[in-house]
Amino acid sequence: MTRLSHTLGFAGVDQYQQIMVRSMLTHAAPYLKSEWQIIESADGQVVIFGTGAPPNNQHCRVPVQLVDDANDRGDPLQLPTPVRLMRLLEVLKHAEGLLSGEPASAPMFKREVAAPATAAPSPAPFAVTGGQDWLGLAQLLLTARSNATPGLLKLTIDGAAPLWADLKTGVYYAPFSLSQIAGPTNVISFERMDDHPERGSLFLAPLKKIEPLQWLAGLRGTPGRPAPWVKPDVRFRLKYWPNLAELPHTVTQMSIIARLSHSAMTVEEAARASKADPAQVQNVVNALTLVGLVQEDATARQTPSQSPGPKSSVTHAQPPAVSSLLGRWRRKLGF
Amino acid sequence: MAEHVILIAGPMGAGKTTAIEALSEIPVVSTEAANTDRETADKPTTTVALDYGEITLDDTDKIRLYGVPGQRRFDFMWRIIEERALGLILLVNNDAKDPIGEATAFVEHFGDLVKRGGAVICVTRTDVVSEPSAADYVDAIRRTYPEIIIPVFAMDARDRDQMVIALTALLINIEAQSPLEQDVA
Secondary structure, eight states: OOEEOOEEEEOSOOHHHHHHHHHHHHHHGGGOSSOEEEEEOTTSOEEEEEOOSOTTOTTOOOOEEOOOGGGSSSOOEEOOSSOOHHHHHHHHHHHHHHHHTSOOSSOOOOOOOOOOTTOOOOOOSSOOOSOSSHHHHHHHHHHHHHHOOOOEEEEEETTOSOEEEETTTTEEEOSSOGGGOOOTTOOEEEEEESOOTTHHHHTOSOOEESHHHHHHHHHHHSTTSOOTTSOTTOOEEESSOOOTTTSOOOHHHHHHHHHHHHSOBOHHHHHHHHTOOHHHHHHHHHHHHHHTOEEEOTTOOOOTTSOSSOSSOTTSOOOHHHHHHHHHHHHHHTO | OEEEEEEEEOSTTSSHHHHHHHHOSSOOEEEEEEOSOTTTOOOSEEEEEEEEEEEEOSSSEEEEEEEOOSSGGGHHHHHHHHTTEEEEEEEEETTSSSHHHHHHHHHHHTHHHHHHSOEEEEEEOTTTOOOSOHHHHHHHHHHHOTTOOOOEEEOOTTOHHHHHHHHHHHHHHHHHHHHHHHHHO
């Protein structure tokens, strides 16, 4: 059994550039369908070839038939220098599309041409109804998540160096930690653009998934009120826990999430169950909805005429031993 | 003195001992022996009986952290600790041969504990291998336990702050789960 492969070659690459390409390949790997390997030769020639195997599939090694560029499907792929991560990623995705017979997932590489100094960013293909605030940002992120359209987001918070996000692949780079963003009073501004002349260099640093940014925008978009994308008086059930190792969060927010993971609840019900302020619960529901981690419970839509809560008496009967254990744990850690 | 036992389990090489070292306030009591299975986990030693660490809450309460060996031939140790345990922190290394299979096997083995208490899955080495995702783990476990949504976090077992998040989520999850159990009863 063999698999077709695509080779990408580029010449005149010094040792430093070879190291760069190897590093870029590591960063690009999570966004590719198959495993790509690099072969370096002493004469400055670098060849990258796709094995056609799923990434990280260490148990499915099969001989790979290298396809010579000259007799391939007429699409020899050549990487010019300087190589940048996003360019490399685009070319590899394009090659994967050729191998699978699918339409190319990205346009073929074109030599970079500096944008005219007067060129303005392309307008967003969808309307952003909010202003230059957290709500506007949340709406933009929601639309981008729904459409998965290509685009870049440049976000500036309190005049600091900008955060850059790739809206299609759902990753961002920020020269600061989102947990350093103090509160909802931040002055933010953002713009969406189709591309940027320095796109490649913007994403050379380690990238993070965009969920923490969605979470933050969702929490702060409409404080204490249902966000425009959230139906009021509906019960919500958690689908997946957010990765709390990456999200700025409080223990109260964690407690709300835990309640929603065990049963579908309205905001009011979750507030009673977690002994939290309903406004806080609403913010968490807004954020979880924006990230896509909750679902409406179709079987239990609440109307004003219906009973106010589920059968379970979640506001009562907390086992004192467990409850006090958590309380003492929180006291010990000071939160 | 009240004792609250937290079980730390997972396949060999997932970072159980490291996680306990990150959380424990005492030097971890460890029973390491030379690792004769370098193919499964390329490390010089492995746990053969128990790792033990503890966190003192106050004069009367301690959280006791028990790490059990990952190899199935030691699963008699799992049962001993499981009976006393309040909850489970399951560590799975994402670069294992079959991390989803490993996770679901452990969740099924500790099914009673998962149902009566709580569980948190900490996926380690996601910086080495990014897939499967947290959602993949949840979906796989949901096939066995449709009603249980286990928290799955990408974690660095060496990072105390991250392990504190995991332990806090576990305690909160146990607290959130308990009233529902009473309703069922």
